[in-house]
Amino acid sequence: MIVGDFGEDYEIMVPFQALQAVGHEVDAVCPEKSAGETIKTAIHDFRGDQTYLEERGHDFELTATMSEIDPSEYDALVVPGGRAPEYLRGYESVIETVQHFFAADKPVASICHGPQILAAAGVLEGYEMTAYPAVRPEVEAAGCSWVEETVRDGNLVTAQAWPDHPEWIAAFLDLLD
Template sequence: MSKRILMIVGDFGEDYEIMVPYQALTMVGHEVDTVCPEKEAGETVKTAIHDFRGDQTYVESRGHDFELNATLDDVDPSEYDALVVPGGRAPEYLRTHEEVLDAVRHFFDEEKPVASLCHGPQILAAAGVLDGYEMTAYPAVRAEVEAAGCSWVDEVTVDRNLVTGQAWPDHPEWLAAFLDLLGTDVSETEPAAADD
């Protein structure tokens, strides 16, 4: 059954953590509305690509322009079944917008599915919704989310309504766990036979 999902993004959010979940969730039939504070539907956010090359932290390069398809001021979180909060650099300033925090609180108050990874949990911590959860995030965010009251796990984690991962390399397991939480049945099918 198709779900309506809200995804909160911003400039220099992680490219793969925005693009891949958006495409995967729409591919299996879900409707995903992408929003950003102070931007309208039809405008774009600039993404960043974070790569792990053995340095002490990730390397960042410019990604794509990702088009928003909804306007945050016009959406009502109660009309959505689930929430996706990607990472990258965007969460550090998105968490300063009260309308973002209010939207996040709605999904936790109503115990609706939430998927977040990388730096996305910075927004969840700022919203004050992590107390008592077991979760993960990008390792550099560990102290922040633990200070918000959660216990740390070093792998993709599902605790009640929350699915968390450390970064985009976790996509296969993280997205599978989120689809499971959504009740999405993705069955293997045989490709159609080609006509001779």
């Protein structure tokens, strides 16, 4: 799981714990931070405005150090949303990690603004997917076709935001089996 400061709290914590609950070992990494350090999360609430309301979330502890991991040793990748993807997509280590998972056709789950990273990695050509609606222009420009609901296309499972967790996590778990 690639995370960063002000990633969406529910989109980090819920899949992290859900995957652990069914027996998966999950590592959460962030460029320039080490295992045991924390990131600050944000909680996004949908109240009928043109966009979400953002409030401070939890401190989330990283379980591994990004510069020390080998993506080939992992079976799947989770790319949560929030504001973190906006800056995480500028790290070569993040882009190379994402590209590895797509080149190896390994399962990838991404939600909300997470697909900004996938678009920057140049891996979306030909996929049918979704993301937070404000990210639609970016992912379409990266070559995918847009749908309004949680979708699985090949090795990729995407959703618009944390209210989609039941369908998104279920589809990802199905892909992992």
